[in-house]
Amino acid sequence: MSLRRFVVRRALSVVPVLFGVSVITFGLFHLTPGDPVSQLVALNPDVSAAEEARLRERWGLSGPVWRQYLAWLSNVLVGDFGRELRTGRAVSGILWRRLPETIVLGVFGWAFAIAIAIPAGIYAAVNKGRLGDVAARVLALSGVSIPNFWLGLLLILVLSLYLGLFPVLPPSRLPLYHPETLRYLLLPGVTIGTAAAASVTRVMRTSMAEELNEEYVTAARARGLPERTVVFKHVLRNSLVSVVTLAATLTAGIVAGSVVVESVFNWPGLGSEFVRAIDRREVNVVMAITLVTAVAVVLANLLADVLYAVLDPRIRYD
Amino acid sequence: MTAVLEVEDLTVRFYTEEGVVTAVDGLSYRIEAGETFGVVGESGAGKSVAALSVLGLIDSPGRIEGGEVRFEGEDLLSMDESELRSVRGDEVGTVFQDARAALNPVYTVGEQIAETIEHHLGYPPSAARDRAIRLLDRVGIADAETRYSDYPHEFSGGMCQRAAIAMALSCDPELIVADEPTTALDVTVEARILDLLAELADEFDVAVQLVTHDLGVIAGTCDRAMVMYAGEAVETAPIEELYYDPKHPYTAGLMSAIPRVGDDDDRLPTIPGTMPDPIDPPPGCRFHPRCPFAEEACTRTDPALVDPETGEAATLDDDRAAACLEYTEGLSGGLDYSVEVAGGTGEHVEKTIDERDEGGPDE
Ligand code: SF4
Numbered sequence: 001m002s003l004r005r006f007v008v009r010r011a012l013s014v015v016p017v018l019f020g021v022s023v024i025t026f027g028l029f030h031l032t033p034g035d036p037v038s039q040l041v042a043l044n045p046d047v048s049a050a051e052e053a054r055l056r057e058r059w060g061l062s063g064p065v066w067r068q069y070l071a072w073l074s075n076v077l078v079g080d081f082g083r084e085l086r087t088g089r090a091v092s093g094i095l096w097r098r099l100p101e102t103i104v105l106g107v108f109g110w111a112f113a114i115a116i117a118i119p120a121g122i123y124a125a126v127n128k129g130r131l132g133d134v135a136a137r138v139l140a141l142s143g144v145s146i147p148n149f150w151l152g153l154l155l156i157l158v159l160s161l162y163l164g165l166f167p168v169l170p171p172s173r174l175p176l177y178h179p180e181t182l183r184y185l186l187l188p189g190v191t192i193g194t195a196a197a198a199s200v201t202r203v204m205r206t207s208m209a210e211e212l213n214e215e216y217v218t219a220a221r222a223r224g225l226p227e228r229t230v231v232f233k234h235v236l237r238n239s240l241v242s243v244v245t246l247a248a249t250l251t252a253g254i255v256a257g258s259v260v261v262e263s264v265f266n267w268p269g270l271g272s273e274f275v276r277a278i279d280r281r282e283v284n285v286v287m288a289i290t291l292v293t294a295v296a297v298v299l300a301n302l303l304a305d306v307l308y309a310v311l312d313p314r315i316r317y318d
Numbered sequence: 319m320t321a322v323l324e325v326e327d328l329t330v331r332f333y334t335e336e337g338v339v340t341a342v343d344g345l346s347y348r349i350e351a352g353e354t355f356g357v358v359g360e361s362g363a364g365k366s367v368a369a370l371s372v373l374g375l376i377d378s379p380g381r382i383e384g385g386e387v388r389f390e391g392e393d394l395l396s397m398d399e400s401e402l403r404s405v406r407g408d409e410v411g412t413v414f415q416d417a418r419a420a421l422n423p424v425y426t427v428g429e430q431i432a433e434t435i436e437h438h439l440g441y442p443p444s445a446a447r448d449r450a451i452r453l454l455d456r457v458g459i460a461d462a463e464t465r466y467s468d469y470p471h472e473f474s475g476g477m478c479q480r481a482a483i484a485m486a487l488s489c490d491p492e493l494i495v496a497d498e499p500t501t502a503l504d505v506t507v508e509a510r511i512l513d514l515l516a517e518l519a520d521e522f523d524v525a526v527q528l529v530t531h532d533l534g535v536i537a538g539t540c541d542r543a544m545v546m547y548a549g550e551a552v553e554t555a556p557i558e559e560l561y562y563d564p565k566h567p568y569t570a571g572l573m574s575a576i577p578r579v580g581d582d583d584d585r586l587p588t589i590p591g592t593m594p595d596p597i598d599p600p601p602g603c604r605f606h607p608r609c610p611f612a613e614e615a616c617t618r619t620d621p622a623l624v625d626p627e628t629g630e631a632a633t634l635d636d637d638r639a640a641a642c643l644e645y646t647e648g649l650s651g652g653l654d655y656s657v658e659v660a661g662g663t664g665e666h667v668e669k670t671i672d673e674r675d676e677g678g679p680d681e
Binding site: 218219223234237 | 370373375377399400403404405406407408412414416419420421422423424425433434437438469471485
């Protein structure tokens with residue numbers, strides 16, 4: 001099977017998954033007791049039953065669940081996520097404002113993780129059992145074990161408060177592309193990327209060390225290829241296969257982590273908005289963010305599958 | 319005749335947790351230009367370790383502890399890595415037991431051959447590609463042009479081994495080290511690959527060191543052979559003499575156990591007993607616990623490799639050598655065996671199968 005056909009087939013197989021994701025997202029919020037209307041009503045005993053029904057009607061909360069779902073889905077498909085209950089602002093507007101912030105943070109976190117982990121993993125595997133390897137393993141183990149909210153607070157405490165190297169407060173909304181943003185991005189980015197960096201280092205080291213024992217490595221050396229060709233061309237590509245598999249899982253972790261990290265750093269992305277929306281029972285916002293997040297994770301998995309097939313031709317044949 | 323490879327007094331040890339294993343102990347042999355030299359022994363005899371050591375491919379915990387490996391007169395063991403690399407793959411090709419495992423699964427077979435050619439011969443990519451395709455065609459891969467872009471998993475086992483041979487030959491080497499090249503293959507494919515190897519060795523005028531546990535393989539292909547036991551050479555002889563007039567009891571034992579190609583039976587020699595513990599080899603002759611002719615002297619004195627006619631220490635130039643006390647001190651009982659080899663030498667290969675395989679599912 002050619003690579004292109006593989007990609008198309010995988011992409012198509014994602015469609016039912018996305019449908020399932022939308023059902024679950026919708027279901028979760030509509031099956032939980034206490035919709036926003038009953039909450040509002042509870043605060044104000046003067047609301048009549050008729051008014052309550054009218055409110056439900058207006059917010060699409062009346063009628064059988066499947067009809068509510070279809071109405072919601074058809075709106076979502078054209079980019080309409082409804083309105084905030086209290087302010088009446090369009091949820092899509094909130095998404096569009098906040099999503100880039102989170103994407104920038106996530107991408108920076110990933111870039112940081114990859115930039116640290118791949119070289120560290122290679123180094124540790126090539127020097128297996130020596131001092132550098134031990135150091136890399138200890139660091140990786142600590143990285144995996146440290147909760148990111150704690151790491152975030154620690155970084156703020158030491159680097160911002162004590163040493164004054166980084167600003168504590170969030171950007172007073174400089175646009176994202178402004179170079180100054182990088183300074184604000186650094187701490188939350190590192191915080192969010194650390195766990196991923198640690199996991200990737202470990203997997204990179206293990207898979208690389210395993211690959212180095214493969215016969216094709218001895219054979220490549222027997223062909224007189226220089227060691228850097230052996231390591232960076234032959235072994236690296238094989239080891240990356242397991243890293244890509246892990247990366248799909250880690251992306252979900254980074255997305256989940258952004259909720260905590262954005263709150264700790266007051267980063268104006270989807271994660272902190274999510275927390276705020278839950279507080280205020282803004283169902284439409286929570287649903288929209290949940291859906292966007294789930295879709296992002298599904299797409300990350302799709303991307304990993306494609307990368308996987310690019311790296312390892314054997315995959316394309318399954 | 320000039321020697322391509324002279325190995326003298328090679329010793330390789332492995333420092334394992336259980337103890338020090340002397341895998342190769344003072345091994346000496348020579349291979350002449352263009353000849354096919356067999357190295358036979360049971361698994362664990364040290365033959366593969368010896369072959370890899372020659373190329374400096376022994377990884378920790380293994381260490382080459384002494385000796386000289388002269389390739390075209392130059393000592394490989396005193397070369398640094400980069401000098402050694404310019405010999406490996408260029409002047410010495412290697413063929414491994416499991417050809418598929420020896421190919422990187424994520425690059426195409428052709429790319430890997432071309433990579434070697436580009437690296438050693440400095441060919442530009444397109445010329446390297448052409449040369450690789452010609453080689454693939456030469457080793458009997460049908461439709462080589464298309465197959466060039468196949469990945470190893472799209473090749474059958476036999477085709478992988480053919481590609482490995484093409485790779486070994488790719489830079490016009492003087493020597494090919496083939497380590498159990500057909501052990502992983504089924505018998506009919508094995509016969510075809512051996513024929514191919516013999517044919518190409520002749521055509522390319524390249525010497526071959528053929529390492530195998532299978533005397534049947536040696537018989538059909540080699541000019542001379544060395545028998546190894548527990549890290550040492552016990553006998554060296556031209557192939558006919560080895561078969562019809564073995565001088566060492568171990569060789570004689572192997573002969574009586576020779577499996578014929580086409581046999582599906584257990585291929586291991588049926589000499590009673592097993593190879594000694596490599597960490598703590600028996601004193602005296604290492605073969606004595608299994609030797610039917612062992613005498614008291616054998617438990618004390620380690621026999622040297624000597625010319626069996628004269629009893630004088632064998633040199634690299636001797637074609638005939640054996641390591642048994644019979645030839646130095648004389649054993650009171652002498653060596654009393656006769657050898658019958660069914661079918662004679664060289665005829666074990668099923669010559670009826672000679673059509674070129676198209677890479678069917680069974681190869
Ligand atoms: S020296 Fe003794 S034990 Fe060794 S092969 Fe000869 S007869 Fe057998």
